[in-house]
Amino acid sequence: MSRTSSQAPEASSDALPRQQRTYSIGELAKMFEVTPRTIRFYEQEGLLAPSRQGQKRIYREKDRVRLKLTLRGKRLGFSLAEIREVVMMYDAMPDGNARQLKRLLEILKEKRADLEQQLEDIRLMRMEIDDVDQRAREVLRHLDQED
Amino acid sequence: MSRTSSQAPEASSDALPRQQRTYSIGELAKMFEVTPRTIRFYEQEGLLAPSRQGQKRIYREKDRVRLKLTLRGKRLGFSLAEIREVVMMYDAMPDGNARQLKRLLEILKEKRADLEQQLEDIRLMRMEIDDVDQRAREVLRHLDQED
DNA sequence: CAAGCACTTTACGTTAACGTAAACCTCGTC
């Protein structure tokens, strides 16, 4: 697992309201500590849809948020397909028909269940780590005393 | 599929204390809902080391616990390499030298940090899921009223 | 003894999620 990624740093110099700012692919990449390749790949997988200015990709606030959510999902071990499933349905919501919406609710329920399972897993793993930690410190203590 | 209840094949199979029980690869596989292939693969990757009885693998309680821990780690998105790192150092602990032990403590610290990050990620993702859920239900409510 | 399991090894196949390389634009600037 990768290191903890910080909260998105505030857009620096300009007094532009976030909603109007745009980002280049390189900016986003540095911001989230991923490569441009990764960002293009996510687009190819249907997770991002930046507009273009000539050939160049232009990312807006919405895209930045999506990328943030995507990376968070990844840290939690979700596949890109799973993430897309939620993200796309979220976008299709406003004009969604009832069946689509109910399907969405189901998916959300599943995801929530996954998260609960993870919480339990984390709890248990924490305990085990603490245990190993304790033992290791104890062995160390004995080694120190031997000298 | 159905378990034909024949006469008890092996005596005292139930009364065995867990510590003495052994498992076949198939038993473990069903127990954890993975394939035998997966278990063999984990062995090949140095995460399990069952003894043999002739050609067949014999799993003891220790192996079962290891498998459990491994699968939990996987659910949390850790790679097999990461899991092995901890598990193997744990085994090397009793006769470990100081440098090894300190390295282990560092690794544990990292893992703990990962878990904390995950807790935060889960918290945020929960909120977002709740939000999407809310919106979806609201849209549904309106659709129902239209009829 | 043939058949059926459960197990074994060997080895090639597959998928997700990118990495990496090549070859090409398009600026601003020295």
Added chain:
DNA sequence: GACGAGGTTTACGTTAACGTAAAGTGCTTG
């Protein structure tokens, strides 16, 4: 006008974590 720093597409390469298929071993059961 050469150049370097960004960006672009296309396409092949790589790694982790298994899946899958083939061919063999050993037991027990009708």
